[in-house]
Amino acid sequence: MSFTDPLSFTLSGVTTPLPRVDSEGTETQYQSADGLIVVTASHQAGKSRTRRMLRVDLSKIAPDPFKPVENRKISMSNYMVFDLPAVGAGFSNAEQLALYTGLKTLYTATSDALIVKLLGGES
Numbered sequence: 001m002s003f004t005d006p007l008s009f010t011l012s013g014v015t016t017p018l019p020r021v022d023s024e025g026t027e028t029q030y031q032s033a034d035g036l037i038v039v040t041a042s043h044q045a046g047k048s049r050t051r052r053m054l055r056v057d058l059s060k061i062a063p064d065p066f067k068p069v070e071n072r073k074i075s076m077s078n079y080m081v082f083d084l085p086a087v088g089a090g091f092s093n094a095e096q097l098a099l100y101t102g103l104k105t106l107y108t109a110t111s112d113a114l115i116v117k118l119l120g121g122e123s
Helices: 093-119
Strands: 007-011 014-018 020-024 027-031 037-045 049-064 067-085
Touching (some): 007 037, 014 037, 067 093
Antiparallel strands (some): 020 027, 027 037, 037 049, 049 067
């Protein structure tokens, strides 16, 4: 089963459609028309662990700090990884979702205060 195509991504109040641009094996990418927003979903199955990742990469054109008259493409990313035991000794989808919900509740509490502190270098 695939994600909705296109994905709808909202950044700073602006919603951008991200159509599927690549799907190979266990990895799929969705990208904005200008190529500045990319969402990647991937799955890696090893002998003892399975990793499921959802990642967003954001790029923009900004002045080069060493040559302010020149612009360059810069980027940042944010991603979430589920690191699970291999099939057979694993957690149910409900248990995985419960852990994610607990984490989401922690980091969204009080207007994302925990994330604000994290981005400020606190731990």
